[in-house]
Amino acid sequence: MLNAVQIIIGGLLQGSAFAIVALGFSLVFRVTGVVNLSQGAFCILGAMAMYFLQVDFGLPLIVAAAGSAVIGLAFGFVCGAAIFVPALSRLPMSAMLMVTAGLLTFMEGLILVIWGNQSYALPPFSREAPVLIGALRVPSQGFWIAGISAAIVLGLWWLIYRTGFGVALRACAQNPLAARLMGIDLNRITLVSFALAAAIAAIGGVAIAPLTTLQFDSGRFLTVYGFIAATIGGLGGMAGSITGGLALGVAEQVAAGYLSSLFANALALLILLAMLLWRPRGLFASRREARADVPTQRRVQRAVVRIEGGGAWGFIVALVILLAALPFLVPTGLMASLTIAMILYIAVLGLDVLMGYAGQISLGQAGFMAIGGYAAAILATSYGWPPLAGVLAGMALSLIAALILALVTMSLRGDYLALATLAFGLLIDSLTVGLVDITGGPSGLVGIPAFSIGPWAFATPRSMYYLALTLAAILAAALYGGMRSGFGRALQAIRADPTAAAALGINVSRLKVAAFAIAAMLASLAGSLYAFNFHFLSPDMVDTPHSFETVAMLVLGGEGTLVGGLFGTFLLTLLPTVFQPFALYKTMVEGGLLIAIFMYLPEGMLGRIAVLLSPRHARREVGSHDDARA
């Protein structure tokens, strides 16, 4: 019994940290309707700034904490003014999600460059012994966290409900169009909310840093937990965020205390999936605070350039010849990277069907790569299956996972679907790390044989390269044909306007599921080849950052072109190899690229080149306009 109370108190403490992140989330979501994935990165920024000011610089606690909050606020202002607000006025929701994912990656990279990849632990705010309440021990930092959370809540409440700025903010949240008519500067309110949310996150990071160790990339977990908390609370309300945070904290600690910490992670992600499915407006959603006039899905679509006509075939033949000759043209040191790029391209190709044609975003492709990779590797090493059978089994498993995920998530709004895939990817991440007996845990699986079909073994990078090239060429040609068939046209109709497509008798959900399944199976195939190529597989080779990376590769090359992804894949894989000294900057550059492409080059490299070379063969598809934020 005592133990249970102790666990619940621990849960409430952890939960108040989640609640702080959730508050920042809901502030931005309320004003803009955007789920800001970079929220957690601001926590880490705050914590690192605190470490710098307090430990390195020796400033007193209060000054250092205030300084960290100011750094968070300032960085929030810069990111908001340079990225978030301008992006919001020209991008659809799904792209906004990717811009914030890009910002998350960029900030992780920035923190990596400044503070390196070691773990940091801050000293507790005060050194008192844990407080004993009856027989319970509560660490003193717990009271600090509770106090800081309460202060943030009160301050935010005062700002939103007691000031003119708050009235304007709520007006923008409820009806942006009418708010503009009142002369409220929507962009200014958005910017201030974004920066405030960043400052809140930074303070939250400062408060929880002494309880745990943080690294440059811990932000994404805080993002996810904060998002789950906000979702439980119904995204948008303050009370909901706090209750959601506390509830999640308690659920986590109870699961960790009575079952295992692996189960606790999985539980949180399952809660998110369940919430998105059954109660997307939260457990405590109040009807009155609901956004009144905002269309749930903006009509704008990401621009695509489709390449057609005879020139396209000539281009593709030339490209295949070039790719076949490539191993003889580059220095041998690059061969391994070429092989990796070619394998990854297969996954990117599948993603293009989903994103470039069906218009859905998946942030969980690496999850399918992991399924394919681990299935093939385990079957080959522990059960002696032939590699090809392992690959097929992995694809079958991914297909089943994709079907289940797709069938339950198909009714979700576009950006919620993307979040559900993100949750799926993170769930797989925690399984690959946590199921030590099956996956080998963090240290991974070794001794994976080379890929072979009957007597032919593909033991060298070069032979793997040609294998991947052959597969990619066959798949790309098949998909090229497929996308010009009725199936492909129907997918494009869905992308252009799902409602109109449904009105024309197109079975929208069935086609979306099909596109999702194709993407999953190709990712799985790539994951299996990955494992056979390296003879080794560890969780960090197929974790969530790689999901973001595949999206970046695709949009950099050009969505909806099938071959475009090749350019993005090769560029992002080869650049760090060619410029070894800059490998440290890889994460940051990838994040920056993701943002820049979405904002300035929505048609991708290939799309832009196609438009420049031959405007006749490039057809630009753009959707219509939403006037609330024109």
Place this chain on the structure above:
Amino acid sequence: MLEIEHLAAGYGRDSVLHNVALAVRQGEIVALIGANGAGKSTLMKTISGLIAPRQGEIRFDGRRIDALSSARRVELGIAHVPEGRQIFPALTVAENLRLGAYATPLAAAAMAERIAAVCRPFPMVLERLDEPAANLSGGQQQMLAICRGLMSAPRLLMLDEPSLGLAPLLVGEIFRIVAELRARNLAILLVEQNARQSLAIADRGYVLEGGRVVMSGPAADLLANPDLAEKYFGVGGSVEAGDGRQALARRLKVILEP
């Protein structure tokens, strides 16, 4: 006071308004007539700055305003009461009203006075100042929207279907108030479903068809025009959805023909 020339505007790749010319003078009511989808609301949105024009000029008191923000236009004296109420449901009635004067800030005392003044014709609004606006009935919300539009003390008031969803008795009331506002030297641009009634109180009128001004003149002349009578004043109203349907057909065609 308001002059528009060669105005073109639209959404994304759809053009809605083409070469529109229109003027509203001080102290006059101008009625804008047109079928559903003719572009009446779009024209108002362009004037209030919610959408940017593609071509043409909008002048207010002789100065170009087409590049100004909505906030600046409110400051200059243009108020837009949009179609479909568009109040802030979770804010109180008083907060809704105060937001109406957001661009032209007032001290507390002046604010209270202004609220009392604009709500005089609608005593109901004054009685429920502290309730959430969502608690008002549809018609009451419409009155609130009109009051909110008046809070910035505009010189040009644009009313987009102010009587939508109101009981017949209240519709008469709205028309009476519109006439009263003119007496206070406000300029009013009015869109109403009931074209005959709005022309009856208007000084002049414009007829919009497919985003173009096809006819304009003194309200009395328009009222007497047999073509218009057939199209817009008929009992039961042969209001066409023609343009809306055409736009949908265009969209579908783009999707179907790759």
